[in-house]
Structures are given as structure tokens and as C-alpha cells.
Amino acid sequence: MNGSGWMWNEARVAVLGGGTIGESLIAGLLRAGALPPEHLTVTARRSASAARLSSTYGVCAGTDNREAVDGADLILLCVKPGTVPEVLDEIRPHLHGEQLLISVAASVPLAVIEERVPGGVPVVRAMPNTAVRIGYGITGLCAGSFASAAHLEQARSLFSEVGHVVEVDERHMDAVTGLAASGPAFIYVVIEAMAEGGVKAGLPRDTATALAAQAVRGAGAMVLETGEHPALLKDMVTTPAGCTIDGLMELEAGGLRVTLIRSVVRATERAGDH
Numbered sequence: 370m371n372g373s374g375w376m377w378n379e380a381r382v383a384v385l386g387g388g389t390i391g392e393s394l395i396a397g398l399l400r401a402g403a404l405p406p407e408h409l410t411v412t413a414r415r416s417a418s419a420a421r422l423s424s425t426y427g428v429c430a431g432t433d434n435r436e437a438v439d440g441a442d443l444i445l446l447c448v449k450p451g452t453v454p455e456v457l458d459e460i461r462p463h464l465h466g467e468q469l470l471i472s473v474a475a476s477v478p479l480a481v482i483e484e485r486v487p488g489g490v491p492v493v494r495a496m497p498n499t500a501v502r503i504g505y506g507i508t509g510l511c512a513g514s515f516a517s518a519a520h521l522e523q524a525r526s527l528f529s530e531v532g533h534v535v536e537v538d539e540r541h542m543d544a545v546t547g548l549a550a551s552g553p554a555f556i557y558v559v560i561e562a563m564a565e566g567g568v569k570a571g572l573p574r575d576t577a578t579a580l581a582a583q584a585v586r587g588a589g590a591m592v593l594e595t596g597e598h599p600a601l602l603k604d605m606v607t608t609p610a611g612c613t614i615d616g617l618m619e620l621e622a623g624g625l626r627v628t629l630i631r632s633v634v635r636a637t638e639r640a641g642d643h
């Protein structure tokens with residue numbers, strides 16, 4: 370229970386902005402059985418988007434952010450960064466200190482949110498990725514000045530239903546964005562390219578894609594479950610004078626390593642362009 374007297378999994382949750390990440394969170398929370406659909410309300414700009422979300426997930430959906438906030442204990446702000454000020458100005462008179470506001474907007478610092486909401490409203494900043502949809506997400510969290518340890522725990526509990534959670538200092542949120550929120554896009558390119566290699570080698574495309582995706586899933590799980598350094602795990606695959614070392618030579622010659630480093634750094638810098 371938090372300082373406001375509600376348990377997060379009994380909370381009424383309003384998702385403001387049912388786009389890519391808002392919908393992924395709704396789908397993930399329902400899939401996990403974390404909340405009943407009738408405890409979830411989602412808003413969108415267009416009524417057609419709201420109608421689709423309502424019929425797909427059985428949640429309450431509409432275009433009125435104020436009404437959604439009035440009935441909510443926990444509010445997930447999932448609109449584009451540029452829309453955040455407009456939505457905060459709209460809901461400000463409806464927010465109070467018994468609620469918890471969680472913003473997933475990239476590049477919008479806690480201070481910017483806090484200056485637009487009434488004093489005392491607890492705010493947590495979160496950076497999830499789209500894999501929350503299937504329970505394989507990773508979410509970075511940091512607490513604002515009015516959020517207690519109990520509020521942070523509420524946020525942790527919610528995002529733990531849809532994947533892993535790390536607490537970070539706010540100065541690291543742009544790096545969480547560049548690595549973990551943008552990261553799936555980089556890895557989809559890797560999977561697509563590895564599959565092309567399989568197709569070039571004669572595999573049917575769907576088989577090649579499944580092999581590439583499962584190899585990536587297995588490698589990720591090996592890093593997480595063994596706790597070994599990725600370099601050691603790579604060495605275990607690389608038999609002396611075998612085929613993997615030939616492939617690794619091509620990979621290094623093509624600059625994949627430095628390209629991925631630069632990709633994360635560039636995405637982090639972009640996230641920091643407040």
C-alpha cells in the first residue's frame with residue numbers, strides 16, 4: 370500500500386495516450402492479469418483510436434483526459450513529449466496528492482512536469498520499451514521530489530508485471546532511452562540482417578528469421594541467466610579455427626561494434642535534446 374491508501378493492483382489506472390507505448394502497456398498488464406480491464410481507462414486524441422482500444426481490450430476509452438484523471442488513482446502519461454505540456458495544463462485542476470502520476474515521455478525532465486502540476490502531486494518518470502507488451506520489457510524508473518519510496522514501489526510493482534525494472538538517477542534516463550527504449554529497433558535490424566544472411570545461404574526466409582530471432586533471444590537469456598560477461602560467452606562459441614571466428618572477422622571489419630556504440634550514444638544525445 371502507498372501513502373495514499375490504495376494498492377497498485379486495486380488501483381484505477383488512466384493511460385493518457387493509447388499509442389504505441391500506451392497500448393503496449395495496456396496489452397502487457399492485461400496479459401499478465403495484473404489488473405481487470407474495467408480498472409483501466411485509456412484516452413486518445415481521435416475517437417476512432419479510442420473506439421478501437423475499447424473494442425480490442427475491453428477497457429474504458431475516450432478522448433476526455435480530465436474525466437479519465439478524475440476516476441484514477443494512478444495516471445500513466447503516454448503522449449508524445451511535445452504534447453505533454455498541453456495535456457498537463459488540461460488535467461492540472463483534476464490532479465491531487467492522493468494520485469500517482471507516472472510519465473513515460475522521453476526527454477521530459479521531472480522538473481518540467483512538476484512545475485506544471487499542483488505541488489504535492491507525486492511524480493515518477495519511467496522509460497519502458499515496447500517489449501512490455503509480451504512481458505519482456507525493461508523499464509528505467511526515477512522518482513520526483515514528492516514521490517515517496519512507497520510511490521516508487523508502486524511504480525516498480527506495476528512495471529515488474531510486464532518485465533524487468535531498474536531504478537536510475539534521472540541524469541541516466543536519456544541513456545536508458547537510447548539503449549533500452551530505442552535498443553529493440555537496433556536489434557530488429559540485426560535480426561533482419563542475420564536472416565538475410567541465412568537467405569543468402571539458401572534458407573527459406575521464415576526459417577531464417579526464426580533462427581535469427583531465436584539466436585538473439587537465446588544469447589540475451591544466456592547473458593542474463595548465467596551472469597557471465599558477453600565476451601566470455603562469445604569466446605565459448607568461437608572454436609579455434611572454426612567457422613565463428615571467420616564470421617566475427619567480417620563483423621569487426623564491417624564495424625558493427627562501433628556502429629552499435631555510436632547508435633546508442635546518438636540516440637541518448639537525441640533523447641537529451643530537451
Ligand SMILES: NC(=O)c1ccc[n+]([C@@H]2O[C@H](COP(=O)([O-])OP(=O)(O)OC[C@H]3O[C@@H](n4cnc5c(N)ncnc54)[C@H](OP(=O)(O)O)[C@@H]3O)[C@@H](O)[C@H]2O)c1
Pocket residue numbers: 385386387388389390391412413414415416418419434447448449450452455456473474475476496497498499550
Ligand atoms: N514508442 C516507444 O517505444 C516508446 C518507449 C518509451 C517511451 N515512449 C514515449 O511514449 C510517448 C508516446 O510515444 P508513442 O510512440 O506511443 O507515440 P504514438 O504512438 O504517437 O502515441 C501517442 C498517443 O497519444 C495520443 N494523443 C495525442 N494527443 C493526445 C491528447 N491531447 N490527449 C490524449 N491522447 C493524445 C494519440 O492519439 P491518436 O491515436 O488518436 O492519435 C496516440 O494514441 C512519447 O513521449 C515517447 O517518448 C515511447
